[in-house]
Amino acid sequence: xxxxxxxxxxxxxxxxxxxxxxxxxxxxxxxxxxxxxxxxxxxxxxxxxxxxxxxxxxxxxxxxxxxxxxxxxxxxxxxxxxxxxxxxxxxxxxxxxxxxxxxxxxxxxxxxxxxxxxxxxxxxxxxxxxxxxxxxxxxxxxxxxxxxxxxxxxxxxxxxxxxxxxxxxxxxxxxxxxxxxxxxxxxxxxxxxxxxxxxxxxxxxxxxxxxxxxxxxxxxxxxxxxxxxxxxxxxxxxxxxxxxxxxxxxxxxxxxxxxxxxxxxxxxxxxxxxxxxxxxxxxxxxxxxxxxxxxxxxxxxxxxxxxxxxxxxxxxxxxxxxxxxxxxxxxxxxxxxxxxxxxxxxxxxxxxxxxxxxxxxxxxxxxxxxxxxxxxxxxxxxxxxxxxxxxxxxxxxxxxxxxxxxxxxxxxxxxx
Amino acid sequence: xxxxxxxxxxxxxxxxxxxxxxxxxxxxxxxxxxxxxxxxxxxxxxxxxxxxxxxxxxxxxxxxxxxxxxxxxxxxxxxxxxxxxxxxxxxxxxxxxxxxxxxxxxxxxxxxxxxxxxxxxxxxxxxxxxxxxxxxxxxxxxxxxxxxxxxxxxxxxxxxxxxxxxxxxxxxxx
Numbered sequence: 001x002x003x004x005x006x007x008x009x010x011x012x013x014x015x016x017x018x019x020x021x022x023x024x025x026x027x028x029x030x031x032x033x034x035x036x037x038x039x040x041x042x043x044x045x046x047x048x049x050x051x052x053x054x055x056x057x058x059x060x061x062x063x064x065x066x067x068x069x070x071x072x073x074x075x076x077x078x079x080x081x082x083x084x085x086x087x088x089x090x091x092x093x094x095x096x097x098x099x100x101x102x103x104x105x106x107x108x109x110x111x112x113x114x115x116x117x118x119x120x121x122x123x124x125x126x127x128x129x130x131x132x133x134x135x136x137x138x139x140x141x142x143x144x145x146x147x148x149x150x151x152x153x154x155x156x157x158x159x160x161x162x163x164x165x166x167x168x169x170x171x172x173x174x175x176x177x178x179x180x181x182x183x184x185x186x187x188x189x190x191x192x193x194x195x196x197x198x199x200x201x202x203x204x205x206x207x208x209x210x211x212x213x214x215x216x217x218x219x220x221x222x223x224x225x226x227x228x229x230x231x232x233x234x235x236x237x238x239x240x241x242x243x244x245x246x247x248x249x250x251x252x253x254x255x256x257x258x259x260x261x262x263x264x265x266x267x268x269x270x271x272x273x274x275x276x277x278x279x280x281x282x283x284x285x286x287x288x289x290x291x292x293x294x295x296x297x298x299x300x301x302x303x304x305x306x307x308x309x310x311x312x313x314x315x316x317x318x319x320x321x322x323x324x325x326x327x328x329x330x331x332x333x334x335x336x337x338x339x340x341x342x343x344x345x346x347x348x349x350x351x352x353x354x355x356x357x358x359x360x361x362x363x364x365x366x367x368x369x370x371x372x373x374x375x376x377x378x379x380x381x382x383x384x385x386x387x388x389x390x391x392x393x394x395x396x397x398x399x400x401x402x403x404x405x406x407x408x409x410x411x412x413x414x415x416x
Numbered sequence: 417x418x419x420x421x422x423x424x425x426x427x428x429x430x431x432x433x434x435x436x437x438x439x440x441x442x443x444x445x446x447x448x449x450x451x452x453x454x455x456x457x458x459x460x461x462x463x464x465x466x467x468x469x470x471x472x473x474x475x476x477x478x479x480x481x482x483x484x485x486x487x488x489x490x491x492x493x494x495x496x497x498x499x500x501x502x503x504x505x506x507x508x509x510x511x512x513x514x515x516x517x518x519x520x521x522x523x524x525x526x527x528x529x530x531x532x533x534x535x536x537x538x539x540x541x542x543x544x545x546x547x548x549x550x551x552x553x554x555x556x557x558x559x560x561x562x563x564x565x566x567x568x569x570x571x572x573x574x575x576x577x578x579x580x581x582x583x584x585x586x587x588x589x590x
Contacts, residue, residue, distance in 0.1 A: 278534075346528070
């Protein structure tokens with residue numbers, strides 16, 4: 001019940017006709033996969049919840065046509081259930097309760113009644129069953145020879161607005177099935193993971209006299225103040241080893257991008273334009289991509305940290321106010337319609353800095369705050385449409401979008 | 417309340433890997449801990465509660481006299497119809513409210529929760545700050561913050577409603 005996955009759109013793309021044909025052909029040719037439950041513990045509600053979770057995860061892999069029928073069978077049965085005999089793959093699992101409420105999952109995959117893969121998983125708490133499901137999907141993806149999808153196992157951290165000037169920082173899985181409020185009370189926004197291990201995060205507190213950047217170690221619960229600035233203080237990006245931050249600060253009321261050294265605590269201003277410069281993102285070792293209104297409207301630029309030169313990166317879109325960078329790719333938010341407040345207001349676009357390749361990734365609603373996965377093959381984003389706030393997931397190479405609605409509140413910002 | 421409670425949990429976000437004949441598991445334990453900030457200062461200030469209360473009442477009364485400045489879509493310049501309101505605000509902060517610091521809170525409509533929208537709110541605050549300083553308000557009395565789209569006074573999906581959210585509010589600080 002906790003996982004709501006809706007396949008939203010097979011995305012429109014540039015080079016439209018060829019790519020569309022390719023997608024349709026690919027969907028038809030995907031191998032079929034069915035799931036069989038052999039659980040010996042837990043009530044039917046939990047069993048079905050786990051089944052839905054694993055079916056949803058396998059569907060998000062985008063490499064199977066996943067059969068959604070719930071079927072049971074003895075784990076040791078040598079043949080798949082008769083209804084599944086024509087499936088290319090059958091995934092069978094057995095849930096059992098171990099010592100101290102541990103959740104054990106035994107898994108095997110059949111092809112033509114031959115077991116081709118098996119594995120055992122163990123969780124010390126059945127309430128976080130969704131992480132076992134994500135782990136299984138990760139392993140199935142690897143077994144099928146696909147590129148790694150570490151993002152499916154990672155945690156998302158987001159700020160949830162619950163009322164004006166009141167927010168919570170929530171740690172979740174990518175489907176929002178698991179949610180834990182990490183910081184509550186006050187007005188705290190723009191959380192950002194501080195390291196690859198996701199053992200700590202930064203966030204902006206607006207409860208102090210000046211906006212303040214704080215650091216939370218989630219293993220110890222300790223909080224420390226990093227810096228504060230009049231006007232604005234946001235951690236926009238953390239470099240690969242966590243030693244450098246890109247901050248947006250405005251000590252004199254002027255929002256600019258600063259490079260902050262975590263070890264020395266020194267910061268250096270990178271941009272000095274008199275308008276708005278925000279949302280710095282590391283691009284390789286030498287460049288920072290950022291949002292600026294230096295042309296009279298928000299657009300994406302790059303700053304070369306060696307030469308100090310600035311280059312316009314995007315030539316399409318009227319109001320390009322947010323972006324994320326992976327390698328030579330930039331995903332950005334753009335307003336396309338001439339009406340400022342039309343239905344089709346803000347969409348995400350993907351561009352390559354090395355070619356003229358541009359691709360629209362979303363179709364309706366207000367789509368914003370895109371973030372590439374660490375492998376770069378997926379993008380997470382915020383979607384607000386018809387009063388519903390959701391976290392969206394785009395599988396770039398599979399041309400598929402998935403939405404995970406938030407039950408209460410509105411997502412303000414996120415990171416994963 | 418400024419309490420920031422960092423609760424814990426993520427109890428054991430264990431995600432595991434394993435194989436057919438082993439049961440390896442990787443456990444990411446997060447210690448349960450609760451941190452409540454500012455509790456000591458709240459207690460120590462209780463002895464002067466009566467003074468603070470009268471000052472608080474004065475602040476509330478003066479804040480009601482300070483008029484909100486509104487802005488056009490995606491703009492941070494002062495509109496001509498806002499000039500008289502700004503003059504009225506200058507008179508208040510230079511006389512009745514002269515002993516207080518001024519916090520300018522910039523706000524935007526709902527079209528975007530990204531940094532750019534926060535920066536737009538800040539630029540609106542900065543414009544008001546410059547106008548105040550030009551009228552003789554001590555720059556040291558003024559601080560600014562932007563709440564982006566996160567502090568709406570109106571949540572309807574109408575242009576009139578959005579225009580009410582593109583604003584700078586005045587707050588007084590002791």
